[in-house]
Amino acid sequence: MSRPRLLLNAFTMNTVTHVSYGSWRRDDTRQTEFHTLDPWLELVRILERGTFDSVFFADIVGLYDDFGGGWETHVREGLQVPNHDPAALVSALAAATEHLGIVITSSVLQDHPFSFARKISTLDHLSRGRIGWNIVTSALRNSARNFDLPDRVPHDERYAWAEEYSEVVYKLWEGSWDDGALVRDRVRGIHADPSRIHKIHHRSERYAVEGPHLSAPSPQRTPVLFQAGTSDAGRAFAARHAEGVFINQGSPAAAREVIAHTRDLAAAAGRARDDIKFFQGLTVIVGSTAAEARRKAADLDESFSLDGLLAHRSGSIGIDFGGLPIDTPIGELSSAVDGTRSAIESLIRAAGGRTDVTIADFVTHKQHATRLVGAPEQIADELERWQDAGVDGINLQYAVTPGSFADFADHVVPELRKRGLAQHEYTPGTLRHKFFGAADTLPETHPARRWHGAFTPAPAAPSTPAPTG
Template identity: 50%
Template sequence: MPDHLLFNAFTMSTVSHLLHGLWTHPDSRHRDYADLGAWLELAALLDDADFDALFLADVAGVHETYGGSPAQAVLEGVQVPANDPSMLLSALAASTRRLGLVFTQSILQEPPFNFARRVSTLDHLSRGRVGWNIVTSHLSNAARNLGLDDLPDHDERYARAEEYTEVVYRLWEESWADDAVLADPSTGRYADPAKVRKINHAGTYYRVEGPHLCEPSPQRSPVLFQAGSSKAGREFAARHAEGVFIDAVTPLGAHEQIADIRARAGRHGRNPDDLLFFAGLSFVVGGTEAEAAGKDAEIRAHLSETAFAAQFSSAVGSDVTELGLDTPIRLIRTNTQQGWLTSLRESAPDQEWTLGTALTARMGRRVVGTPERIADQLAEWRAAGVDGVNVIAATTPGTYRDFIDGVLPELRRRGLARTEPTEEGLTLRERLFPGRPARLTANHPAGRRRLYPHRNHEEKAVS
C-alpha cells in the first residue's frame, strides 16, 4: 500500500459521463468533449498538479433498457455520443510529462492481436504511461454492434476475458525477447529472428499465430485496471488487476470488497499488496460549509433523474419504469452489472436497498464541504483500505481545479497526498508502485509468461 492516496481524474470522452445533466451547467466544458483543446487544457492541469492518471471510461453501445429504446439516452446525451478514448490519449501523450493515461476497452470490442498492437504503440509513444481498464461489457446493444446475437452470459464473458488476456499477455511478454532488438546499423541487423517468436495460440474463442508486431515497449504490458465487483469479477481482479475500481457507497462497503479481493489474490499466489483499490468520488468544495452547500444546490438543480434512470436501467438490466422504484434490489437477477448491486448491499448491510434508494445514492455521490471536512472523509476511506480515488467530474475542469486548489493542500498537510512532485521519466507502473520495476511482477500471469516464455518447445522462432 502506498503511504499516501493516489488520484486519477475519472471522466469520459462524451457529453454526460456519470453525473447526468451537468453538461447544461454554465461552468462546465462537457459539451466540448470533441475539442482537443479542452482536453489539452485538462491534461495540463492534471499533469502540473501531479495527478497520477487521467482515467477514461468507455462504452461500445447505447443505453436502451429504459423505456425499451435508446431515445432517453440519446435525448440527454447519456454516454452518447462517445469518442474513442485511445485515440484521445495518443494526442495527450505528447503534451504531458508525468500523467498516466488509462483507457477502458471491452474484451468483446476488438480482436486481441490488433488491441495488443495498439496498446504497445501507445506505451511506446507515452514512454510507458499507459494503463488498460479491462471490462467485459454489460450492454446488449454493444454485443449486437460487435457481431454477437446478444450479450453472452455474465460468467461466460469473464471466461472470454481470461482467454483474451492470455493472448495479449503472450503477445506483450512472450513474443519478443528483451534482447531481440539489435538496431545495429554497422551490420544492418535490426532484430534477431531467433528471439522473436510466434505464439501459436489456439483456444476456445481466439486463434492467434503471431508474432507480435511491436518490439517490447517500456512496460511491455500496460498497468491493468478492472472494475467488476461480482463474484466472477472479483476472481478476475484477484488474478489480473493491479488497480481495482470499486463502486462502494460507504467506507464499510469498500473495506468488505477490498478484504475479499485481497484474500482471493493471495489464494491465486499473488502478493495482496500488488493490488491498489480506487473509490469513485466527486467533490464539491467551498471555503465554508454554506458556500459548499450552495454550490451543491446549483449542481443538484442541473441533475436529470430521467438521464440517471436511463443508465441505471442498463446497470440493473431492467426498465425501472416497469419494475417500480420500491422494488428491493435483492430480488433483482441480472446479466449486466451484478457486482454493483452486491457493492450496495455491502455498503449498508442493515439497509433494505430498493431501486429508488439505489438511484438516489447514485445521484448523490458527492462529498460536499470545506477542504478540512473533505479531508476528514477521505481519511475514513483511507482507513478502510482505499489506496486512491477516481475523482468524478461534476463540472469540467471546475471539479478538478477546486480539488487541486482547495483539497490537495489540506491532504498534503495531513500526509494523505504526495508532498513532493513525482520525478519525470517514470512509467505508470513505477509511479503507482514506487521502488518496483516497470515490468509486471513474476507472480502475475503476464509476468509468468515472461519468465517461462516458451511452454511449447516445438514452437519455432521466426525464420
C-alpha cells in the first residue's frame, strides 16, 4: 500500500527546558545556550538536511506558578524560564534556511492584533512565505496578570476572544489590500494604488482598528494557522480556523478519535476534511539496533527530573502535585486537593478508570507512551501505526538538542524515504503550498477568506448614456 508522506515538524521553545526535564545538565545538549543564535542556526540546518517541513516554537508569556504553591521549582529546573521571544529569532532562521517553515506561538493576550498582523506580515515577506502562527489563548494565570487582567479568563471565553482576535487580523491580512494594489510603476510614479487599499473600520468588544494594514500582502497573506487544544471549544475552534493541529494523545486509538471528530466538525463548518493536518507529539530515541536505542534511552533517563515533569504537568492539568507524595493514588487526590474535581475526573478517565494508579505512574505513563525507542525500521513501523490512525505528521520533541533532531534526520529519515514516508527533496514554494500542494493563500472555504475583497467598493453602476438627439 502506498502511503502519503509524513509531515515532519520539530518542536522546540526559546528556553532552557521545554519538555525534556532535567536534560539541560547533560554535555550532549545545547539547551543552556538557547539565548544565543548559534544553537538555533545549527538546529535549522540539521532540519533542512532531514527535509523537515517546519520548526515550531512553543511560547508562554508568564510563569507556571502552581507547583508546591509557587514557581521556585520551575526556576530551579529552567522549566520554561528564562524564556525568550521566538519571533525575535525568525529573521535569522529564515536567512539561514531556504525551505523550512517557521511556526511561532503568539497569544491573543500579548500583542494587539494590529501590531501582531504587521509583525507576521513582515516575517512572511522576509521568509518568502514560510511563517505559521500557533494561536493560543494563555491558560496561565500569571500570563493574564502580566497583561492587565486580574486573573485567567475562563476557558470558553478565551476561545471566544481568539475568534474576535482572528477576525481583526484576517481583515488586515486578507481584506485591507486588494490583489494588485502594489503597483510599483516607476514610470507613472505610482508605488501602490490607493483605490485598492482599504481601511477596515473594525469595532468589536475588545478592539477598534481603523486600518489599513501597514504591510502589503505577504506571499501567504495569512500565515499557516495552527492550534493545539482538544476540549469541545478547542476542537470547534480548530475545525473553523486551524490548518494544522498539534495533538499529544497517549495512543493511536485516542488520536484517531480526536482527528475523526475534528475533521467531522470541519466538514460541518463547510471546510474539506483534509484542510487540517494533525501532528502528534512524539519523542524518538533511535539506535542502530534496538539494544543500542534502549541503552541510549536508559542513559537519558539518568538525567531525567521527575520534579520537572510534575511541575509542568501541575500547570497543564491544573492540579498542584507539589507537596503530595508521588505515590499518592490519583483516586485519593480529591480529598488532597481542593476545587479541581473535573481535572481529577479527566485524570482518572485517562488512566482507564483506575483510581489506584499513582501520581508518579500517571505522569510518566504518558511520557513513555509518546516515546519511541528502537532501530530505524522499528521507529518507522511505529510511525506507520500513528499514520494509520489519521495522523498527518509528527511534532518531534527532543530529548537533547540538536542531537535528537540530528539522529532523526540522519537515521530515521532515510528509512522513511525508503518507504515513501519522507520527501527526498523540498518542493519549492510557501509553507502552505508545501503542506497542501495547492495555493499559497488560504482556500476559499476558510473563514478568513470572506474578508478577501470584502472592502473593495462595488464597481459604480455604468452610467446611463445621455440621450442623444
